[in-house]
Amino acid sequence: MKKVLIPTKLNPVAKELLEANGNYTVVQDDSAGLDVLAAQNPDTYALFVRSEKVTAEIIDALSSLKVVIRAGAGYNTIDIKHARSKGVDVMNTPGANANAVAEEVIALMLADARHIVPGDASTRAGKWEKKKFMGKEVTGKTIGIVGLGAIGRLVAKRLRGFDVTVLAFDPVLSEEAADRLNVKLVPLAELFEQSDYVSLHIPENEHTRGLINKDLFSVMKDGATLVNCARSGVINEDDLRAIKAEKGLRFLNDVYPKDAEGDKTVTDIADIMLPHLGASTAEANYNAARRSAEQLIDFDSKGVTSYIVNRDIPEGLDEAYADLAFTITKLTRAMIGEETKLNKIETSFYGELRKFGNWLSVPVVCALSEEFDRSMDEKAAISYLEEMGIDYATRETDEAKGYGSAITVDLMASVDGDNLRRISVRGTVAEGHLMISRIGHFDGLYFEPKGHLALFTYSDRPGVLSQIAGAMAEAGLNIDDVRNPHDKTGERSIAILKTNEPASAETMKQVAAKIDALSCCTVSF
Numbered sequence: 001m002k003k004v005l006i007p008t009k010l011n012p013v014a015k016e017l018l019e020a021n022g023n024y025t026v027v028q029d030d031s032a033g034l035d036v037l038a039a040q041n042p043d044t045y046a047l048f049v050r051s052e053k054v055t056a057e058i059i060d061a062l063s064s065l066k067v068v069i070r071a072g073a074g075y076n077t078i079d080i081k082h083a084r085s086k087g088v089d090v091m092n093t094p095g096a097n098a099n100a101v102a103e104e105v106i107a108l109m110l111a112d113a114r115h116i117v118p119g120d121a122s123t124r125a126g127k128w129e130k131k132k133f134m135g136k137e138v139t140g141k142t143i144g145i146v147g148l149g150a151i152g153r154l155v156a157k158r159l160r161g162f163d164v165t166v167l168a169f170d171p172v173l174s175e176e177a178a179d180r181l182n183v184k185l186v187p188l189a190e191l192f193e194q195s196d197y198v199s200l201h202i203p204e205n206e207h208t209r210g211l212i213n214k215d216l217f218s219v220m221k222d223g224a225t226l227v228n229c230a231r232s233g234v235i236n237e238d239d240l241r242a243i244k245a246e247k248g249l250r251f252l253n254d255v256y257p258k259d260a261e262g263d264k265t266v267t268d269i270a271d272i273m274l275p276h277l278g279a280s281t282a283e284a285n286y287n288a289a290r291r292s293a294e295q296l297i298d299f300d301s302k303g304v305t306s307y308i309v310n311r312d313i314p315e316g317l318d319e320a321y322a323d324l325a326f327t328i329t330k331l332t333r334a335m336i337g338e339e340t341k342l343n344k345i346e347t348s349f350y351g352e353l354r355k356f357g358n359w360l361s362v363p364v365v366c367a368l369s370e371e372f373d374r375s376m377d378e379k380a381a382i383s384y385l386e387e388m389g390i391d392y393a394t395r396e397t398d399e400a401k402g403y404g405s406a407i408t409v410d411l412m413a414s415v416d417g418d419n420l421r422r423i424s425v426r427g428t429v430a431e432g433h434l435m436i437s438r439i440g441h442f443d444g445l446y447f448e449p450k451g452h453l454a455l456f457t458y459s460d461r462p463g464v465l466s467q468i469a470g471a472m473a474e475a476g477l478n479i480d481d482v483r484n485p486h487d488k489t490g491e492r493s494i495a496i497l498k499t500n501e502p503a504s505a506e507t508m509k510q511v512a513a514k515i516d517a518l519s520c521c522t523v524s525f
């Protein structure tokens with residue numbers, strides 16, 4: 001039995017699910033304190049926390065620890081590097097509490113705009129201060145959202161009813177995604193300049209610490225409002241203190257350097273302050289508890305590692321390239337056939353990626369087998385392939401080709417005796433987005449491997465694409481995007497369709513028969 005320690009106020013559903021699974025014993029206690037409980041339970045296998053600090057000392061005290069799950073979004077309270085050095089995977093439960101925070105942001109905005117907190121106190125005291133509490137309306141205002149992830153998107157969505165204009169800053173968001181979300185992407189300074197309300201929804205890390213500083217406060221509109229339900233460290237509080245009165249800024253705050261009783265660093269500048277209540281709704285607590293238990297069970301029983309936030313990325317390697325290696329391999333695997341026995345894998349890592357080639361074999365292997373743990377090292381990846389009878393080679397690259405930082409994965413399999421089948425896919429990262437640039441002889445594709453894809457190759461001739469589209473429509477599928485080039489010889493074409501739902505095996509079979517396809521497959525990302 002694996003011991004799970006829950007030293008926090010978390011909905012009992014986590015304990016119930018784990019115990020019902022039969023492989024776990026659970027110790028849940030939100031009164032004793034993590035350090036005491038860690039000393040009492042050194043055989044803990046998994047630790048579920050909320051805002052409790054998981055320090056190097058706590059990790060060291062739990063010698064059997066393998067997993068820490070942050071039942072929430074922000075994991076700046078966990079020493080993830082130390083955890084990695086001890087082979088401990090750290091996960092969070094992204095999105096589980098997003099709606100609770102979005103509603104808190106709107107509650108703060110309205111409460112401040114209509115003086116709800118002082119108005120209540122004054123009326124209770126027998127006063128009648130109608131003039132003093134003249135308010136303003138949120139309707140029709142410009143809202144700037146910094147960080148358009150799970151929470152930022154919901155803030156935008158929930159505020160729609162107020163007919164607001166939403167500006168957003170998020171380096172990872174594409175223009176297309178922004179259009180879909182009905183927000184306008186603008187540079188950070190412009191967002192601060194134009195917004196009546198700025199709401200922060202970014203993680204605290206080495207890139208965001210102190211990001212919101214005097215340069216931005218100084219361009220804010222007079223009387224504008226800043227809402228911080230993210231983390232205290234993203235704001236330079238002294239810079240805000242220096243300019244707040246002069247510009248009449250409002251500051252609504254939920255987060256502090258320390259989640260505890262006592263003096264707060266922002267008491268003098270916050271117009272409303274709450275004790276980190278963003279995630280404190282029954283619904284969010286239930287969601288985060290359930291997700292924590294499910295993620296641990298999936299991790300242990302199916303090797304699902306998608307929520308790990310402390311994968312060991314080498315210094316200097318952008319994590320997006322690990323995802324790229326994974327994604328290209330997954331696509332290549334789908335094209336050669338999920339059940340086809342592989343003989344060989346060849347990879348090429350171009351440009352800056354050459355020096356990370358060995359390490360990038362890990363996400364390649366992860367894409368081929370759910371059983372392989374992403375936190376394992378490259379030696380484990382290669383021996384895993386050896387055990388499966390698959391050769392692995394990394395080719396020397398010809399940098400004269402000018403691919404920049406790109407990855408090619410070739411998968412090879414023997415089919416019909418001695419015939420070798422090879423599928424080769426190349427991709428890169430452009431403006432933060434994964435891009436597939438080549439599949440076999442189909443070059444210059446540049447499509448984003450996202451959502452549900454259906455791919456067909458066929459002898460080039462007019463009218464095939466409309467046949468595919470017609471058959472997809474008959475199957476009730478909506479096509480969101482299409483690429484349909486032919487290869488260098490002009491003899492073969494590829495149709496890559498992004499559909500709203502995965503195309504079923506039956507639909508793929510029917511379409512393939514209709515167009516006399518040379519190959520077809522589906523893959524979802």
Ligand SMILES: NC(=O)c1ccc[n+]([C@@H]2O[C@H](COP(=O)([O-])OP(=O)(O)OC[C@H]3O[C@@H](n4cnc5c(N)ncnc54)[C@H](O)[C@@H]3O)[C@@H](O)[C@H]2O)c1
Binds near residue numbers: 097148151230
């Ligand atoms: N007050 C609370 O109780 C509470 C509850 C949940 C989360 N949070 C905080 O809110 C943060 C966001 O939560 P989420 O669930 O939306 O996370 P998320 O990961 O879904 O979204 C974070 C977004 O921030 C963007 N981002 C990262 N760095 C950025 C930068 N420098 N500039 C602009 N955008 C940047 C990311 O691209 C991502 O889209 C968490 O990290 C956590 O610290 C607070």
Ligand SMILES: O=C(O)CC[C@@H](O)C(=O)O
Binds near residue numbers: 050278279280
């Ligand atoms: O668990 C909480 O109460 C706060 C959680 C929140 O800050 C988060 O990052 O998810």
